[in-house]
Amino acid sequence: MNFRYGLQARFVALMAVALLVVLALMLLLWSRQGRMQSEVENVTREGIERIANATLRRQGEGMVTQLSESLANPLYYFDLDAIGVLGRATLNQPGIRYVLVYDTEGNIVHDGSEEIPSYGKRMDDAMAGQAIATPQLLTQFGEDLMDVAAPIMIGNERIGGVRVGFDLRGLRNDQDAAVSDLRTRLDELGRRQLLWVALLSAGLLGLGVLMLWLIQRFLVRPIRQLADAAHSIEMGHFETARAPVSTRNDEVGDLLRAFNRMNTSVARHDREIRRMAYTDALTSLANRLAFRETLDQRLLQMHGAGRQLALLFADIDDFKRVNDTLGHDAGDEVLLQFAQRIRDAVKRIGGPDAALARFGGDEFVILVEPDTQAGHDARHVASRLAEALVAELGQPITVHDRQVFLGTSIGITLFPEDASGANSLMKNGDIAMYQAKVAGKNCYRFYSRAMDQAVERRVHLEHELRGAWDRGELSLAYQPVFRVSDNALVGAEALLRWRHPEHGTIAPSVFIDVAEQSGLIEVLGPQVLRAACEDAVGWEKHRGGRDPLFVSVNLSPRQLRSGDLPQLVASVLRDTGLHPRQLHLELTETAVLGDEALASAMLSQLRTTGVQVWLDDFGTGFSGLSHLRRVPVDGVKIDRSFVADILRDPDDLALTTAIIAMAHSLGIIVVAEGVEREGQYQLLRDRDCDLAQGYLLGHPMPVSEFDKLLR
Numbered sequence: 001m002n003f004r005y006g007l008q009a010r011f012v013a014l015m016a017v018a019l020l021v022v023l024a025l026m027l028l029l030w031s032r033q034g035r036m037q038s039e040v041e042n043v044t045r046e047g048i049e050r051i052a053n054a055t056l057r058r059q060g061e062g063m064v065t066q067l068s069e070s071l072a073n074p075l076y077y078f079d080l081d082a083i084g085v086l087g088r089a090t091l092n093q094p095g096i097r098y099v100l101v102y103d104t105e106g107n108i109v110h111d112g113s114e115e116i117p118s119y120g121k122r123m124d125d126a127m128a129g130q131a132i133a134t135p136q137l138l139t140q141f142g143e144d145l146m147d148v149a150a151p152i153m154i155g156n157e158r159i160g161g162v163r164v165g166f167d168l169r170g171l172r173n174d175q176d177a178a179v180s181d182l183r184t185r186l187d188e189l190g191r192r193q194l195l196w197v198a199l200l201s202a203g204l205l206g207l208g209v210l211m212l213w214l215i216q217r218f219l220v221r222p223i224r225q226l227a228d229a230a231h232s233i234e235m236g237h238f239e240t241a242r243a244p245v246s247t248r249n250d251e252v253g254d255l256l257r258a259f260n261r262m263n264t265s266v267a268r269h270d271r272e273i274r275r276m277a278y279t280d281a282l283t284s285l286a287n288r289l290a291f292r293e294t295l296d297q298r299l300l301q302m303h304g305a306g307r308q309l310a311l312l313f314a315d316i317d318d319f320k321r322v323n324d325t326l327g328h329d330a331g332d333e334v335l336l337q338f339a340q341r342i343r344d345a346v347k348r349i350g351g352p353d354a355a356l357a358r359f360g361g362d363e364f365v366i367l368v369e370p371d372t373q374a375g376h377d378a379r380h381v382a383s384r385l386a387e388a389l390v391a392e393l394g395q396p397i398t399v400h401d402r403q404v405f406l407g408t409s410i411g412i413t414l415f416p417e418d419a420s421g422a423n424s425l426m427k428n429g430d431i432a433m434y435q436a437k438v439a440g441k442n443c444y445r446f447y448s449r450a451m452d453q454a455v456e457r458r459v460h461l462e463h464e465l466r467g468a469w470d471r472g473e474l475s476l477a478y479q480p481v482f483r484v485s486d487n488a489l490v491g492a493e494a495l496l497r498w499r500h501p502e503h504g505t506i507a508p509s510v511f512i513d514v515a516e517q518s519g520l521i522e523v524l525g526p527q528v529l530r531a532a533c534e535d536a537v538g539w540e541k542h543r544g545g546r547d548p549l550f551v552s553v554n555l556s557p558r559q560l561r562s563g564d565l566p567q568l569v570a571s572v573l574r575d576t577g578l579h580p581r582q583l584h585l586e587l588t589e590t591a592v593l594g595d596e597a598l599a600s601a602m603l604s605q606l607r608t609t610g611v612q613v614w615l616d617d618f619g620t621g622f623s624g625l626s627h628l629r630r631v632p633v634d635g636v637k638i639d640r641s642f643v644a645d646i647l648r649d650p651d652d653l654a655l656t657t658a659i660i661a662m663a664h665s666l667g668i669i670v671v672a673e674g675v676e677r678e679g680q681y682q683l684l685r686d687r688d689c690d691l692a693q694g695y696l697l698g699h700p701m702p703v704s705e706f707d708k709l710l711r
């Protein structure tokens with residue numbers, strides 16, 4: 001662990017600084033005390049000396065004054081014996097070093113001894129001069145001596161003097177003893193004080209350590225634990241990221257508890273966000289993101305393991321129609337039921353390692369990973385599952401008390417055959433699914449490399465379709481429409497044809513889809529409308545007084561949604577001079593019911609101009625008969641899938657019959673599409689169908705041929 005100047009280090013440093021300051025203060029105190037001690041000693045010594053000196057001086061001066069008075073007479077009479085007695089008496093007193101009696105010249109008369117060896121000698125010591133010269137009492141101090149000199153007077157005449165030397169050594173010794181006693185006491189005092197200081201320092205140190213420990217235990221440690229826990233949260237480990245449970249009734253306790261509460265709520269939010277990010281809200285299945293992660297993970301484990309997997313892309317056929325015709329609630333319900341069916345099938349066939357996700361909209365993706373050890377083959381399992389799904393999802397679904405028939409197109413791609421990367425696999429699955437749609441829907445297709453080319457062709461097709469009208473590759477074919485009651489020709493449906501210079505005739509089911517999806521239809525549509533109207537105007541001259549023929553033009557949902565349809569129709573009619581009654585517009589249920597309010601308003605607007613609006617491919621959507629009441633149309637075209645079966649399937653016949661009856665009750669004309677056989681035509685006539693078209697009556701033909709037919 002690398003060192004960090006953290007909270008604890010800071011406290012230690014602070015503590016150390018405080019201790020150092022205290023230590024320095026103590027040292028200063030200690031040295032001050034030493035100096036004070038020696039000062040006290042000096043002052044004491046001086047005081048003692050001054051007091052001792054003063055006392056000695058007073059005593060000495062008193063004594064010498066008395067002596068000088070006693071000596072006056074003996075000296076006057078020069079009685080040496082008497083002087084000697086007095087001198088000796090004084091000399092014998094303790095602490096007297098010498099007694100000198102001298103004459104006015106300073107010559108010694110007596111020194112207190114028996115023989116007086118110094119008799120007549122002149123005093124020549126250091127203090128003699130002063131003593132001789134001064135006519136009053138004089139006290140002088142020497143090294144270890146106090147010299148007191150007093151004149152000896154007879155009346156006012158000075159006849160000599162006396163000097164007594166007091167020995168100061170004893171006194172000094174006493175003084176020294178007293179001072180040294182004082183010093184030992186002061187030292188003792190100092191030592192005791194030092195001990196206290198040491199104890200105080202130790203106490204302070206102990207206090208510091210205790211504080212550090214307390215800080216560590218109650219502040220630093222919880223903060224560290226919090227930091228660790230916060231780090232864990234950062235890493236996403238919410239379970240391990242718990243701060244210690246604390247019963248402490250202080251701010252840190254509050255903090256720890258608040259932290260744990262926060263952690264719980266963050267963890268909950270994280271779980272929710274994860275769940276939201278990884279699951280589809282409607283079906284609770286995994287979403288695209290979650291699936292992609294699963295796929296990446298599986299692919300990572302795959303490599304070199306000789307394992308296989310298959311991806312199935314399932315898309316509900318024409319699901320948009322459910323939303324458009326029954327509403328989004330019904331759409332959601334359908335998706336939920338589909339999801340449940342897929343779940344069941346995957347559980348049954350896909351094996352334990354299968355994964356299922358909804359990619360948004362009506363697209364479901366399934367990952368199957370067969371147990372290759374057990375001899376299962378990815379292709380085999382995938383096709384079994386796809387078959388089951390197509391069969392199961394083809395069963396009718398009951399939504400809002402209505403039965404809905406839907407199919408599913410499934411694209412399958414295999415790892416490692418088709419691709420090794422997740423991106424390519426997903427793209428392949430999509431392409432294969434698209435191919436299943438192209439192949440007629442409600443089936444499944446395995447991806448093949450040729451499909452890539454098909455997709456490319458589609459892009460190419462769109463590109464080529466862009467200039468096709470101007471290059472004259474597009475033309476209109478007309479399929480005659482007859483009145484059933486008297487077999488009279490009443491009009492024709494305009495159907496777009498594309499003669500491609502290389503690929504020959506391309507089916508409208510292919511290129512109309514491309515035009516619709518690329519938006520090209522918004523350019524093509526008006527061109528078709530204009531051309532059809534022009535052609536219809538041309539037919540008039542062949543009619544010779546008979547009822548004019550109508551032309552019926554198909555409109556794509558996109559054209560209806562673009563909004564300017566009434567204006568376009570009006571301007572085309574004005575430009576070509578075609579009577580509005582002679583124009584029929586064919587719209588699919590999907591287009592009309594996508595936005596019912598808008599469509600109704602627009603259809604009403606169109607119809608007021610005299611143009612007729614027909615519902616094309618009626619019966620394939622889900623609008624049902626009741627919708628006819630709400631949508632203002634002039635006619636319905638029964639889809640050729642019903643007409644094809646009316647001879648065999650009683651249900652289709654019943655439905656066709658019902659449509660005709662219902663339409664008539666609402667004053668709506670009925671057209672039957674795809675009449676190929678005489679029997680169908682007979683049956684339709686029996687059921688009172690108004691108009692009919694089909695290969696039996698006439699194929700779609702170029703305008704030139706249609707012209708011939710008219711003549």
Ligand code: C2E
Nearest residue numbers: 495496508509512528554555556674675676694695696700
């Ligand atoms: P639709 O409007 O339902 O047109 C009728 C289709 O049925 C035409 O196919 C026609 O050739 C075909 N048909 C007619 N009689 C019979 C029959 O007896 N048996 C069979 N099996 N089929 C018959 P086509 O021409 O391939 O058109 C397909 C669809 O393309 C049309 O269906 C229409 O929805 C669309 N379409 C065609 N031309 C245009 C156009 O100019 N604009 C738009 N928006 N769509 C168009």
Ligand code: MG
Nearest residue numbers: 493554586616
């Ligand atoms: Mg049509």
Ligand code: MG
Nearest residue numbers: 616617637673
């Ligand atoms: Mg049709």
